[in-house]
Amino acid sequence: MSQLNFKLITSIVLAMGTLLFTLPAVHAKKYDGVTVNIITMEAPQIKGPMVKRAPDFKKLTGATINIIGVPFADIYPKMEADFATGTNSVDGAVFAPQWMVDFIEPGYLEDLTSKVKADSAIEWDDIGYFFRSFSSTYGGKIYTIPLDGDFHMIYYRTDLLDAAGISPPTTWEEYIYIASRFHGQDMNGDGTPDYGSCISKKRNAQAYWMILSVAGGFIQAKGTGEGMFFDTKTMKPLVNNEAFSRALDIYKETTKYAPPDEINLDVGDTRGLWTAGRCALTLDWGDIGTLAIEKGSKVKGKTGAAILPGSRKVLDRSSGKLVSCDRARCPYAINGVNHAPFAAYGGWSGAINTAASAKVKDAAYDFFSYMAQPKQSNVDVTIGITGMNPYRISQFETLSNWTNAGFSKASAENYLGAIKASLNSPNMILDLRVPKNQRYQQVVLDTEVHRFLSGEISKEEAMQRIEEGWEEITEEMGREEQLNAYRKTLGY
Amino acid sequence: MLNIKTFEERLDRQAPALFIMPAVLIVLSFSIFPLIVSLFVALSRLKFVKGGIEAKYIGFLNFKKLLFGSQQYHFLGKFDQLTAIGYVIMSVFVILILVWFYRYFRSNNFSLVGTFGRLVVATGLFFLLMLTLINLTTPKGLPGTLVVTLVYVVLGVVLQYMIGLGLAMLCVQKIKGRNFFRIVFFVPMMITPVGIAYLFRMLTDMTKGPFAPIVMLLGMEETSWAVIPWGARIAVMIGDAWQWIPFMFIILLAGLESLSIEQKEAAIIDGAGSWQIFRDITWPTLLPVSVTIVLIRLIEAFKIIDLPNVMTNGGPGIATESLSLHAYFNWRTMDLSGSAAVGYLLMVVAVFVCLSFVSLVKNQVEIAQQ
Numbered sequence: 001m002s003q004l005n006f007k008l009i010t011s012i013v014l015a016m017g018t019l020l021f022t023l024p025a026v027h028a029k030k031y032d033g034v035t036v037n038i039i040t041m042e043a044p045q046i047k048g049p050m051v052k053r054a055p056d057f058k059k060l061t062g063a064t065i066n067i068i069g070v071p072f073a074d075i076y077p078k079m080e081a082d083f084a085t086g087t088n089s090v091d092g093a094v095f096a097p098q099w100m101v102d103f104i105e106p107g108y109l110e111d112l113t114s115k116v117k118a119d120s121a122i123e124w125d126d127i128g129y130f131f132r133s134f135s136s137t138y139g140g141k142i143y144t145i146p147l148d149g150d151f152h153m154i155y156y157r158t159d160l161l162d163a164a165g166i167s168p169p170t171t172w173e174e175y176i177y178i179a180s181r182f183h184g185q186d187m188n189g190d191g192t193p194d195y196g197s198c199i200s201k202k203r204n205a206q207a208y209w210m211i212l213s214v215a216g217g218f219i220q221a222k223g224t225g226e227g228m229f230f231d232t233k234t235m236k237p238l239v240n241n242e243a244f245s246r247a248l249d250i251y252k253e254t255t256k257y258a259p260p261d262e263i264n265l266d267v268g269d270t271r272g273l274w275t276a277g278r279c280a281l282t283l284d285w286g287d288i289g290t291l292a293i294e295k296g297s298k299v300k301g302k303t304g305a306a307i308l309p310g311s312r313k314v315l316d317r318s319s320g321k322l323v324s325c326d327r328a329r330c331p332y333a334i335n336g337v338n339h340a341p342f343a344a345y346g347g348w349s350g351a352i353n354t355a356a357s358a359k360v361k362d363a364a365y366d367f368f369s370y371m372a373q374p375k376q377s378n379v380d381v382t383i384g385i386t387g388m389n390p391y392r393i394s395q396f397e398t399l400s401n402w403t404n405a406g407f408s409k410a411s412a413e414n415y416l417g418a419i420k421a422s423l424n425s426p427n428m429i430l431d432l433r434v435p436k437n438q439r440y441q442q443v444v445l446d447t448e449v450h451r452f453l454s455g456e457i458s459k460e461e462a463m464q465r466i467e468e469g470w471e472e473i474t475e476e477m478g479r480e481e482q483l484n485a486y487r488k489t490l491g492y
Numbered sequence: 493m494l495n496i497k498t499f500e501e502r503l504d505r506q507a508p509a510l511f512i513m514p515a516v517l518i519v520l521s522f523s524i525f526p527l528i529v530s531l532f533v534a535l536s537r538l539k540f541v542k543g544g545i546e547a548k549y550i551g552f553l554n555f556k557k558l559l560f561g562s563q564q565y566h567f568l569g570k571f572d573q574l575t576a577i578g579y580v581i582m583s584v585f586v587i588l589i590l591v592w593f594y595r596y597f598r599s600n601n602f603s604l605v606g607t608f609g610r611l612v613v614a615t616g617l618f619f620l621l622m623l624t625l626i627n628l629t630t631p632k633g634l635p636g637t638l639v640v641t642l643v644y645v646v647l648g649v650v651l652q653y654m655i656g657l658g659l660a661m662l663c664v665q666k667i668k669g670r671n672f673f674r675i676v677f678f679v680p681m682m683i684t685p686v687g688i689a690y691l692f693r694m695l696t697d698m699t700k701g702p703f704a705p706i707v708m709l710l711g712m713e714e715t716s717w718a719v720i721p722w723g724a725r726i727a728v729m730i731g732d733a734w735q736w737i738p739f740m741f742i743i744l745l746a747g748l749e750s751l752s753i754e755q756k757e758a759a760i761i762d763g764a765g766s767w768q769i770f771r772d773i774t775w776p777t778l779l780p781v782s783v784t785i786v787l788i789r790l791i792e793a794f795k796i797i798d799l800p801n802v803m804t805n806g807g808p809g810i811a812t813e814s815l816s817l818h819a820y821f822n823w824r825t826m827d828l829s830g831s832a833a834v835g836y837l838l839m840v841v842a843v844f845v846c847l848s849f850v851s852l853v854k855n856q857v858e859i860a861q862q
Contacts, residue, residue: 077825077826084544084545192708193713204806205805260714260716262719263718439825450808451809454719454811456809457570
């Protein structure tokens with residue numbers, strides 16, 4: 001009997017021991033012990049949703065996602081220095097896809113084509129064609145995973161415009177008129193006068209796209225392939241002509257009907273002013289639409305969105321003068337107005353450093369895929385603070401996502417309609433994607449436009465300096481090479 | 493045959509140099525080596541390529557760009573014809589320089605080297621003053637980062653010194669709560685410069701800041717200091733002064749406390765007034781320490797970066813951009829060689845101004861010490 005007991009006890013102990021040893025193996029996760037360092041902008045937007053979802057991803061896969069935030073203007077140089085010097089302290093980056101050319105050519109970014117093709121969960125074909133092509137693909141290969149869709153639009157206060165019987169602006173002149181009409185009125189009932197227009201114009205931030213949005217309708221009229229930055233035959237900049245001059249005039253005039261320190265306001269500041277009900281008009285990415293419905297917003301149900309205003313006159317590229325639109329000059333004009341919606345920035349996208357280890361690359365890809373998958377993405381794009389805007393076809397078609405988030409059916413249709421109108425426009429402006437585009441825009445354009453706004457230099461000087469600065473970069477990089485790159489991005 | 497005694501004597505003579513050599517070599521490698529490398533960087537065009545950095549020697553092209561080329565407006569600013577005020581100031585300056593030379597020639601210290609040094613100082617100061625005047629006093633002139641930095645340095649340090657001296661003279665009196673004030677005045681120096689910059693950014697925010705209600709009450713809600721170049725520069729200088737006045741204050745206070753009471757009492761008994769006491773007793777005693785702290789501040793002030801970067805981002809336009817911030821912005825946009833060139837020019841200007849300051853006040857200090 002005692003021998004039987006001994007055998008029984010031994011068997012139980014052995015069985016329990018085996019169980020104890022096998023349990024961790026059963027629960028071992030794919031990326032246990034793997035840490036992925038991802039660099040992006042230090043802000044509640046973009047970094048915020050990734051930080052929020054990283055613990056869930058860890059529960060699923062075991063990978064630790066470490067998000068490193070840096071100021072917007074530091075993302076590009078930090079990535080370049082990190083990759084080029086071989087420091088490789090970051091395994092991935094969520095950045096502007098227009099910069100990808102500078103990182104792909106030297107071989108810093110991993111080709112993700114095979115990973116995307118093998119990944120059914122990402123539902124790649126559901127991502128809008130523009131974001132799959134412009135924001136993700138270079139030379140026929142996929143290098144980034146879109147996490148956001150970016151277009152500039154204008155937003156207006158529906159309550160104010162309805163009460164005054166005014167339609168949303170279709171030209172920049174109408175924008176100025178509406179801004180001047182409401183400037184100085186109390187728009188949120190707090191007893192203090194508010195502003196006709198709020199546009200972020202801060203230097204060394206994300207404001208340099210704003211002037212391009214104003215200029216676009218004056219410069220590009222014959223479709224996306226025409227381009228708005230350079231002459232497609234000579235690579236001469238299109239910044240010293242009557243069209244850009246008119247855009248600078250309008251841009252400066254908007255500051256008359258704006259907060260007094262508007263030239264130092266970042267997008268976060270103007271968005272705060274909008275949700276506080278202090279502006280009649282604003283120019284921004286899709287974030288305003290979703291921020292307007294958030295808790296504490298004073299403009300919920302009062303925010304309308306529209307395609308960027310355009311112009312009845314456009315640039316004659318041979319003479320540099322503004323000429324009136326006709327069917328030949330403005331084939332895509334709507335009621336005689338040439339609209340050129342600007343895909344500014346292109347949308348935050350994730351890329352992977354080639355120098356990372358295979359396991360880390362896999363984990364980084366899986367994280368970007370996880371963020372982009374409809375289950376996560378469909379929620380994130382409806383929350384204003386995430387900074388993520390719709391980029392999936394289903395996100396434009398499924399109204400319930402938006403009504404569940406707090407939009408009324410009419411608001412959702414208006415908001416998505418404005419994005420769709422921009423996305424489907426045959427005259428959409430593609431952001432600059434030639435090598436060193438960051439220097440053309442973030443250094444030269446940004447500095448000179450800000451100097452013009454602050455009154456340091458005249459409009460003529462600003463245009464001349466931008467032209468000279470751009471020419472200097474083009475000469476430095478090689479005119480032919482830059483021209484070829486520019487033409488390629490436009491589909492030549 | 494080896495003369496051991498002579499060998500030992502020679503060894504003894506060389507021993508101090510041998511013992512000091514390692515320390516000297518280490519110090520040199522840490523100070524001279526970066527200078528040489530950064531000079532090489534300033535004379536090259538650097539490009540990040542896979543696996544490292546590709547450098548191409550381009551001579552003085554980066555300096556040419558800053559002094560005569562596309563970046564001249566950024567570094568030297570925009571020029572215009574000198575106005576009547578400018579001519580008057582330049583004339584006064586030339587007269588003062590001539591008087592300075594006349595005194596030197598009449599003194600017993602006259603030498604060719606000394607004359608050459610003074611000529612360099614006079615010429616350099618002439619050009620810096622001329623640049624400042626054509627940037628700041630002419631209708632179309634605009635200051636570049638060099639003159640903006642000089643404004644921060646000269647106006648800022650003078651302001652800080654005067655307020656620091658005033659506070660020190662107040663706190664040296666036997667007044668109630670003296671120790672409390674001493675600590676309070678010293679607190680700003682213990683705060684990190686970035687913290688001070690954010691503090692002043694919040695204080696100077698005219699739409700949401702603490703002064704917003706006052707601005708509204710005055711009906712000035714449509715204006716903002718941040719969009720006016722001089723408003724922004726003054727705001728930066730106020731922040732800088734708030735940070736550095738304690739440094740001036742604490743050292744000048746120590747200097748004032750070390751003054752001989754007997755001398756002062758004797759002067760009072762002899763019927764000297766407070767101004768006479770300050771001019772003939774306090775000031776000569778404080779002069780050596782004043783020169784030292786002003787020199788330290790001059791060197792430090794040339795490196796100002798945190799405040800204009802955080803408060804104004806160098807704006808409006810480039811109105812508040814200092815040389816250090818100029819170099820930093822170039823570096824941030826990966827123009828490493830352009831950044832090194834700005835850094836080198838900053839070093840040359842800083843060394844020149846500091847040496848000029850020392851040579852201008854040297855005689856006064858020697859007289860005061862006698």
